[in-house]
Amino acid sequence: xxxxxxxxxxxxxxxxxxxxxxxxxxxxxxxxxxxxxxxxxxxxxxxxxxxxxxxxxxxxxxxxxxxxxxxxxxxxxxxxxxxxxxxxxxxxxxxxxxxxxxxxxxxxxxxxxxxxxxxxxxxxxxxxxxxxxxxxxxxxxxxxxxxxxxxxxxxxxxxxxxxxxxxxxxxxxxxxxxxxxxxxxxxxxx
Numbered sequence: 001x002x003x004x005x006x007x008x009x010x011x012x013x014x015x016x017x018x019x020x021x022x023x024x025x026x027x028x029x030x031x032x033x034x035x036x037x038x039x040x041x042x043x044x045x046x047x048x049x050x051x052x053x054x055x056x057x058x059x060x061x062x063x064x065x066x067x068x069x070x071x072x073x074x075x076x077x078x079x080x081x082x083x084x085x086x087x088x089x090x091x092x093x094x095x096x097x098x099x100x101x102x103x104x105x106x107x108x109x110x111x112x113x114x115x116x117x118x119x120x121x122x123x124x125x126x127x128x129x130x131x132x133x134x135x136x137x138x139x140x141x142x143x144x145x146x147x148x149x150x151x152x153x154x155x156x157x158x159x160x161x162x163x164x165x166x167x168x169x170x171x172x173x174x175x176x177x178x179x180x181x182x183x184x185x186x187x188x189x190x
Contacts, residue, residue: 011061018068019075033057033079040080044087045130047138050156052090056083091130120182124175132171139168 019033020026037056041049059082071078125133135153143149154164 005058005062007058007061011064014064014068015057015061018064029076033076036076037079037083040083041087045134046087046090047131047134048090048156052083052086056086059086116187117179117183119187120179121175123182124178127178128171128175135168136171136175139164 016023016026016030019029034053034057037053038049041052046052056079060079063082067078125136128136138153139150141149150164151161154161157164159167
């Protein structure tokens with residue numbers, strides 16, 4: 001999300017000292033901020049809430065040397081301001097068409113049928129809750145090692161790989177049914 005920048009020990013220490021001069025209080029405030037960010041992203045339907053919370057923290061830490069001297073107000077408010085911008089970026093990225101398996105109806109065949117299926121697929125995807133769209137995107141994203149990527153995805157969600165596969169299968173099954181219904185109606189309301 002943020003290129004090659006990584007949170008170093010020094011940057012993390014500076015972030016903690018910005019939150020509070022007392023190390024223990026700073027640690028508690030950090031945990032409170034992180035949990036609050038996760039809750040915020042989860043409440044907005046983001047499947048990758050923890051990743052987005054961590055990305056928010058990284059962005060704040062990266063900007064802190066520039067902002068610290070002039071920023072007035074609670075550090076927590078700054079975190080949430082950055083999180084809000086990141087959420088909007090995330091939505092723009094995830095609202096694009098989700099790559100899906102090739103076995104959806106009408107993926108091959110005559111051009112008119114393919115075009116209608118594509119329109120229906122796009123419509124049905126938009127009807128999915130944002131967290132389900134994000135889950136499909138992450139599950140089907142191209143990677144050198146899909147098994148490892150899906151294992152990490154399951155771990156982030158706190159579920160087993162099998163439970164992840166079942167969850168995705170159910171979403172895809174509902175999506176297939178929606179597309180079939182839409183195609184039967186000629187792309188009309190499904």
